[in-house]
Amino acid sequence: MKRIPLSLLLTIGFLHGVAQSYKRIHFRSVVVDTHNDILMKAADKGIVFDQALGGQTHSDLTRWKKGGLDVQVFSVYCDGGLKDPFAFANREMDSLDAVVARNPDKIVKVFRYADLLRAVKQHKIAAMFGVEGGHMIENDLARLDSLYARGARYLTLTHNIAPVWATSAADETTKPNLPHKGLTAFGIQVVKRMNQLGMLIDVSHAGDQTFWDVIKTSTKPIIASHSSVYSLVPHRRNLKDEQIKAIAANGGVIQVNFNPGFIDSGFDKKEAAFLKKHEAENDSLRKSGMDDFYSLNFLYAKYAEEANAIRPPLSLLIDHIDYIVKLVGADHVGLGSDFDGINLTPAGLDDVTSYPLITKALVERGYSRKDIRKILGENFLRVLKANEPPGN
């Protein structure tokens, strides 16, 4: 009989231990994702996500459960060019409410922190809205209140297209002659009203000046619902070290975005080369009325092998988490995937069933169970609770 070397036995034992422990840690933690765009896709494509949508989307109700997800903040997004953004936001909210009404045993909308904990205990997905773009309140605090009353627990102050009262990262970096930068007097009122309501201020997409005005104004911890690290990938959507430190000092949290373009500094070039190769086909799709996002989505699905080859490794996403932990500790980072709002994801993270692979990677990098639980969800829950008005 051949002897198996001890070192090999130890390696097998270690790997088996990792496999056991990461699953145990993952499925016993509260897993939160603060940014998923399935409502946008459902509205655009006329699909419902209490059906199996494997192969078409990153998310559906059954796959969330398989991935061990407990809390989902649903992004409510509409194009800045629409003339009735508040009504559009409400229609998107209706679509989630319909799914919740049809599946009361699987998903429940939560309004208070205590409701959220109850839903998690009952093994239901706790659902909240995050309104992505201040333009949807149409410069009216009563509309902000109304979105809050329907379950919006954060407002992303700006998208790329910003409201008149706050400038976006896109505005501040591409428009040299802006009439103002940052929050206007009304923008400051919006932030103050959000603090009163217990609605989290989301600085993802915000310009630097807007960011610093928020830090000065907010009396509560803030979030970046889906942004990564600028020092690793200098993209305007990512956060600079001073911003990460300011969010930590404010008690807030940065929810890392999985978007390849935000986590891999070489990705944009690879995507441009892919698009160049398929330029003629892309042009005809665009001429037929498809927008950029869906034409790229179509091409990536059609040329899946090429698409797969340019996906960044999962380790790059973990690097962004690691960077924030090394800079400000493990209390200020979480997950804001942007699933269904991005066309490609890191290799291996195919859809919402893949969250356990993040836990596995964190275990392999030597993260403690306690810190992993914070990153998977507890940090966001702390911020949510800190924003809730007393006596709620």
Ligand SMILES: [Zn+2]
């Ligand atoms: Zn976004």
